[in-house]
Amino acid sequence: VSNNTALTYLNCRYNQLTSLDVSSNTALELFYCTHNQLTYLNMRNGITEQLIDFSAKNNSLTCVEVNADDVAYATANWTNEFDVGVTFDFICGSEARTHWYVATTGSDASGSGTLASPLATIQTAINVTTESDTVSVAAGTYVENIDFGGKNIAVIGADRETTIIDGNQAGSVVQFEYYEDSTAVLSGFTIQNGASTNFAGGIQVGWASPTLTNLIVKNNSTTFRGGGISMGGNPTLSNVVIKGNSAEGYGGGIYKTAAPDDSDETFLSNVLIIGNSTGYNGGGIYLSGGSNMILTNVTIANNSHQNQGGGIFLRDSCSVNLVNSIVRDNEHPEIYFDTFGDQSHPNDITVAYSNITGGLDGIITNDNGTITWGDGNVDIDPLFVDADSADYHLSDLSPVISAAASEVTIDGVTYTAPTTDIEGNPRPNPAGTVPDMGAYENENGAGLYNGPVWYVDASSELPYANGGPGAPFSKIQYGINAAANGDTVSVVAGTYVENINFNGKNIAVIGA
Incomplete structure (x- = not known):
């Protein structure tokens, strides 16, 4: 009928x-x-x-x-x-089901939520789930605003490039508001076109700690805080692109305030935060209220503000650990500590194996906090492939290839570089080399090399050269400097315009 x-x-x-x-x-x-x-x-x-x-x-x-x-x-x-x-x-026998399916070809009226008979909307599937269920969403565009409703479930899109949740300017696109924990997962989506008059145009995380992975959060807006993502709990972000979002108030890309207990700690790894803007402070990230954030292999670039903190803004006793990351070309200053009136709520940042425009001078503390400047930090053009076109892959000549660290220990806690990059490519690449800075891993790289033969090739201009057979030095003197007594410097045929000094070392320098 x-x-x-x-x-x-x-x-x-x-x-x-x-x-x-x-x-x-x-x-x-x-x-x-x-x-x-x-x-x-x-x-x-x-x-x-x-x-x-x-x-x-x-x-x-x-x-x-x-x-x-x-x-x-x-x-x-x-x-x-x-x-x-x-x-x-709504669906009889739903309590016994653990896997639900959604497709643009499905029906909320007649669909049963199976692969053969999918539902049409993600929210309908969420509504019928029970704890630990999975919702699989086929590629397509879903014009809706979804709320996990306190359920610890996994909502998985087919691919973040082709599976889109469009908020239609009708509020936050996704909400976690009711103490969802890390087993609440959102993965495989583009989150776009949300508009909020309060917190987060894209993803609103209340007092919750969900896992956000393999996402693109773009072109969302709010008149208040967190154009892309607003956080009140402790979410974990990995392999996430946050771009083109805006906030009239604070935090164009991310706004974060502390969780309601002493466990506040938010982890970001393989995250790209680019081209976001704010009408006040924190173009890329705004932290307040005692927030603690650990950023590993994160790229923050080309974000803007109307007051302070193009890259990261810290206010009211916040703490940041920045490891293997790039903070470049944001509206000055790159990182800014708010004074918070009487300066009685200092902030702190620890930086290791990272690239910040201006180096130490790129961080403005206003005498309201401390900077711990660790090993391996640089202030150098990372030579992105095409930043003007928002391509933040590292070019083959990037000086931050193999410039990061496999692990860094801060205050007794060891932070490890992720084993893949934001696109799922292996990190480090090639295997056995040293990882790159930033969200993307270049296919080239060099590991630790200790001789005893040091290779030199005038035609090689690798910024990550280590003197090994796959990453030779470009000058003979570099080989001599690296060598120890008894080592050999092997020089490929070519013309080397330099004046060399053995520096008292008993080594052999052998031309082709």
């Missing part, structure tokens, strides 16, 4: 029907299906008071499907029209 959408009267009593779907019959006023053999009845048509009279007794039903919003109404008003013991649910 699905093609008869204008049907107002349906009488199919005294037949042998075992299954009946009237979800498309939104005009029904009189409906009788007694004395059949029904084991399945779908009444997800949105009809409640419109149904003047109906009866479905003398069947084999145990559960009847109605719209999620109509379950309470059906229970209160229709129970007597069915055999004793019949209940109502």
